[in-house]
Amino acid sequence: MHNSSCTVKETARKILESGQAERLLGWEQDSSGYNHAPAVFKSAGELDRFIYDRFCGSNLSKLLARLREAEGRTAVLLKACDRESFNLLVREHRIDPEQVHRVDIECSGMVDIEKLRNKGIKGIREITESGDELHISTLYGEKRCRSEEVLLEKCLSCPAVSSADAFDAVGQMEERSSLERYEFWKEALSTCIRCNACRNSCPVCTCEQCIFDNPRSGTAGKASADFFEDQHFHLVRVFHAAGRCTDCGECTRVCPQGIPLYLLNRKVIKDINELYGELSLEDKELGKGALTSFSFQDAHPDIIRKRTGDQ
Amino acid sequence: MSVDKQPFKPLIAAFCCNWCSYAGADLAGTSRLAYPAEVKIIRVPCSCRVNPLFVLRAFQRGADGVIIAGCHPGDCHYTTGNYYARRRMTLLFSMLDYLGIEKERTKLDWISAAEGVKFATVMNDFSKEIHALGRNTRFGDLRCTTAVAQ
Ligand code: SF4
Ligand code: SF4
Numbered sequence: 001m002h003n004s005s006c007t008v009k010e011t012a013r014k015i016l017e018s019g020q021a022e023r024l025l026g027w028e029q030d031s032s033g034y035n036h037a038p039a040v041f042k043s044a045g046e047l048d049r050f051i052y053d054r055f056c057g058s059n060l061s062k063l064l065a066r067l068r069e070a071e072g073r074t075a076v077l078l079k080a081c082d083r084e085s086f087n088l089l090v091r092e093h094r095i096d097p098e099q100v101h102r103v104d105i106e107c108s109g110m111v112d113i114e115k116l117r118n119k120g121i122k123g124i125r126e127i128t129e130s131g132d133e134l135h136i137s138t139l140y141g142e143k144r145c146r147s148e149e150v151l152l153e154k155c156l157s158c159p160a161v162s163s164a165d166a167f168d169a170v171g172q173m174e175e176r177s178s179l180e181r182y183e184f185w186k187e188a189l190s191t192c193i194r195c196n197a198c199r200n201s202c203p204v205c206t207c208e209q210c211i212f213d214n215p216r217s218g219t220a221g222k223a224s225a226d227f228f229e230d231q232h233f234h235l236v237r238v239f240h241a242a243g244r245c246t247d248c249g250e251c252t253r254v255c256p257q258g259i260p261l262y263l264l265n266r267k268v269i270k271d272i273n274e275l276y277g278e279l280s281l282e283d284k285e286l287g288k289g290a291l292t293s294f295s296f297q298d299a300h301p302d303i304i305r306k307r308t309g310d311q
Numbered sequence: 312m313s314v315d316k317q318p319f320k321p322l323i324a325a326f327c328c329n330w331c332s333y334a335g336a337d338l339a340g341t342s343r344l345a346y347p348a349e350v351k352i353i354r355v356p357c358s359c360r361v362n363p364l365f366v367l368r369a370f371q372r373g374a375d376g377v378i379i380a381g382c383h384p385g386d387c388h389y390t391t392g393n394y395y396a397r398r399r400m401t402l403l404f405s406m407l408d409y410l411g412i413e414k415e416r417t418k419l420d421w422i423s424a425a426e427g428v429k430f431a432t433v434m435n436d437f438s439k440e441i442h443a444l445g446r447n448t449r450f451g452d453l454r455c456t457t458a459v460a461q
Contacts, residue, residue: 173409182411182449211364218371218452225453231410232367239363242402264406271405276398291402294394296384301401301419304408 008052008077008105015075016044021101022072025063027056034113034124038063052077054127054134057110057152059250061086062203065094075101079110080160084246085203092244094206109147109155109162114258116150153262154249166247167270169263189230191257194220198251198261199237204244211236238264243272243290275299321441323350323376324369325434328358330388331423332380338427346434350378357381358419359392363403366417373456376416376441380433383421393421412450415440 015021028039029051036055040063041047059082067074078086083104089095111127111134123139129147136143148162157166173181196212199205211217212233219233238245238261247269251261272290276298327333333354339346355361358381369377379400381393400419408414418437422430 178408178411178413180411181409185410218368226451228371228450228452231450232371235367235406235410236364238406239403264409267406267409268402271402275401291395291399294391294398296394298394298397299401301397301404301417304401304404305414305418307408307414 009047009050011103011105012041012050012075012077013044013047015101015103016041016047020073021075023067023070024075024077025060025067026050026077027052027058027060030055033126034111034116040067052105054109054111054129055113057112057249057253059085059201059203059248061089061095062201062206062250064100065089065203065206068095068099073099073101075103077103077105079105079107081107081154081158081246081248085248088244088246089203089206092206107160109151109158109160111147111150112152112253116145119145119150121145152249153252153260154247166266169260170266170270173263173267185231186227188259189234190227192230192233192259193257194233195256197254197256201250201254202241202245203248203250204241204246234261234264238268241265242268243292245269275303319442319446321349321375321438321446322373323347323378323434323438323441324374325350325352326355326358326361326365326377326379327352327422328360328381328388328393329354329356331382331386331421332358332430334424335380335422335426335430338424339430340427342427344427344431346431347438349438350434357387357389357392358396359387359389359399361396361400363399366400366403370412370416370447370450371452371455373447373451375444375447376418376437378418378420378433378437380420380422380430383423386423407450410450413444415444416447416450 012024012026016024024041026039026041027036028049030036034055036051038058038060039049041050060076061078061082062085064074064076086102090097116124121136121138121143124136125139126137128135132147134145134147134150136145148156151161155161157164199210199212212219219229219236221229245265245268247262247265249262255261276290327336333352336352358379361379366377379396381396382388384393387393397419404414404417407417420433422433
């Protein structure tokens with residue numbers, strides 16, 4: 001891990017020193033050691049703060065859209081899952097690829113601090129790895145755990161890291177009865193504090209004006225009478241990203257309440273794959289997304305009613 | 312008297328496209344075909360005009376069922392609107408089902424301007440289903456519905 005971190009930093013240094021880009025988007029060392037935030041580096045000298053390790057889960061591509069007005073070229077470091085978001089932003093004209101120096105970097109999975117904490121591993125100082133084991137040096141001594149036990153949810157289905165099927169959990173949810181699903185989501189979604197972090201971090205949520213900023217959106221009541229506002233908020237969010245979500249996992253990663261938002265996003269992706277053919281984001285042109293196109297043979301919505309399972 | 316003791320009178324929102332289904336409803340009316348009064352028709356220019364938010368809003372305001380009716384595939388006044396509506400509503404209905412909202416509460420059907428009989432049949436059948444399901448308790452906003460329910 002150290003090696004890869006050093007090479008990434010070296011690459012960053014070369015880009016800034018050679019003037020290939022005016023600035024570089026990367027991650028900055030966080031004092032806690034496990035929550036490295038995205039940062040802009042304007043010169044090689046600033047790279048002292050630069051870090052690339054197992055805690056750089058954040059997706060930098062959305063920040064490119066914010067830097068669109070900046071003078072000169074911006075270099076950006078993209079992990080495999082971030083590239084999909086990057087491609088989508090280019091396709092939707094949120095990023096001008098001419099203005100971007102894109103650097104694809106390797107990633108062997110990012111660690112989910114919550115999962116580590118749940119294992120009782122706290123006071124982390126450094127993580128090294130050997131094979132599929134992580135060696136964590138903490139204030140309370142050395143700890144070990146298998147890396148797949150503590151990776152971010154999205155990494156568990158990333159082909160570069162694991163061979164698990166991303167849609168297994170969705171399939172299991174579908175098997176449950178309708179009432180069970182209702183109870184599950186009621187419990188999960190009612191913990192949402194409407195911090196909007198999932199929206200703000202989502203690379204496909206780039207509208208300048210958003211329904212959730214409208215005080216009359218019906219999702220921002222402090223004392224809601226029942227569960228409707230939560231359902232409403234999450235349906236709107238997932239539907240807005242429907243057909244565009246690249247399953248980058250940012251929403252799930254940033255949610256302070258640990259709501260499994262990926263189960264909603266992946267449900268849409270699974271439906272699209274099954275009904276309208278594999279949702280390949282790689283080669284889709286603009287205007288050819290799942291919801292911005294159609295075919296004469298598309299199924300009638302009645303197929304949902306014909307699904308097996310009770311209520 | 313408590314609300315629950317009153318006989319259940321459902322509220323059904325029917326989004327009907329201006330060019331086919333709304334005219335179909337007209338025809339049902341002029342042909343004196345009966346369909347339930349609990350079906351509240353909302354005229355939209357095209358089935359494609361139905362934003363998923365409209366469906367959510369209808370449920371919020373106390374609907375027990377939502378049906379969208381548009382021109383048959385190939386007959387859309389705007390050529391392709393109903394094809395988009397078809398995909399959108401399939402995904403929406405599927406997502407509502409996934410969240411545990413009874414899948415029988417949502418429906419989409421094609422009803423042309425000449426199909427007064429079909430209009431009445433579809434609405435009667437849908438209303439029967441909603442009667443069988445009972446009040447929508449999983450997906451509504453109490454603040455909006457108590458006034459209606461009393
Ligand atoms: S909805 Fe979540 S997983 Fe999908 S693109 Fe947005 S942040 Fe990524
Ligand atoms: S990040 Fe989580 S808590 Fe915040 S609005 Fe999104 S789902 Fe709700």
